[in-house]
Amino acid sequence: MTDTTSMKHQTPLTSGDFTAADEPFALFEAWLNEAIKSEPNDPNAMALATVDPEGLPDVRMVLMKGFDTGGFVFYSHIASQKGRELAANPKAALLFHWKSLRRQVRIRGNVTPVTDAEADAYFATRPKQAQIGAWASKQSEALESRFAFEQAIAKVAAKYIISEVPRPPGWSGWRITPVRIEFWHDRPFRLHDRIEFRRDAAGQKWSKTRMYP
Numbered sequence: 001m002t003d004t005t006s007m008k009h010q011t012p013l014t015s016g017d018f019t020a021a022d023e024p025f026a027l028f029e030a031w032l033n034e035a036i037k038s039e040p041n042d043p044n045a046m047a048l049a050t051v052d053p054e055g056l057p058d059v060r061m062v063l064m065k066g067f068d069t070g071g072f073v074f075y076s077h078i079a080s081q082k083g084r085e086l087a088a089n090p091k092a093a094l095l096f097h098w099k100s101l102r103r104q105v106r107i108r109g110n111v112t113p114v115t116d117a118e119a120d121a122y123f124a125t126r127p128k129q130a131q132i133g134a135w136a137s138k139q140s141e142a143l144e145s146r147f148a149f150e151q152a153i154a155k156v157a158a159k160y161i162i163s164e165v166p167r168p169p170g171w172s173g174w175r176i177t178p179v180r181i182e183f184w185h186d187r188p189f190r191l192h193d194r195i196e197f198r199r200d201a202a203g204q205k206w207s208k209t210r211m212y213p
């Protein structure tokens, strides 16, 4: 799995005529690597869209913390709005928009929780302050004041002052396994290039369609 927490690096991959790609993951990796070099911050930031029980869409940014042919992974709180929406309807859409490159990637698919071992391993890589914050935040619940949050943080920090911070039980990750991935690249005069990869289910062969912009 590509670790997006330590992305600085990597061999320059030119995307060339990206519409010639015959599967989406290598192309995604090439575009992400270009974005890592060109974006001023958070090249792994993606919009995550879910729907609530009434079918009303919801969208927010999250950080992609890894991807491979199994899907795209992010982490959050299980009891958050997104966590509850995904528990009720485990389908989601993702959107990367790399402004410096004038590119977007749209992803739709099915969502599964990551394993406890995977979540533990990723949590262990987070800075201690962020680990403490994960315990102190009741994400998506009403917060009476900033001070209340700071008090909660201080309490957790005192508890784990000399020991490692374990992963909170309500904090974990999800994997979006794509059945659609669309690549869009800006071209002059709005004659943009778009290709969409589709498959009915994970493990099947992708079909590719070039689309009008």
Ligand SMILES: Cc1cc2nc3c(=O)[nH]c(=O)nc-3n(C[C@H](O)[C@H](O)[C@H](O)COP(=O)(O)O)c2cc1C
Pocket (backbone or CB within 6 Å): 042, 045, 058, 060, 061, 062, 063, 064, 074, 075, 076, 077, 080, 081, 082, 083, 139, 140
């Ligand atoms: C660039 C960016 C990255 C973010 N990354 C995450 C993330 O990885 N996980 C997370 O829980 N929230 C992240 N957030 C905050 C979410 O957008 C959102 O405010 C929060 O998760 C609560 O969403 P919810 O109430 O829909 O569950 C990020 C926000 C921004 C602007």
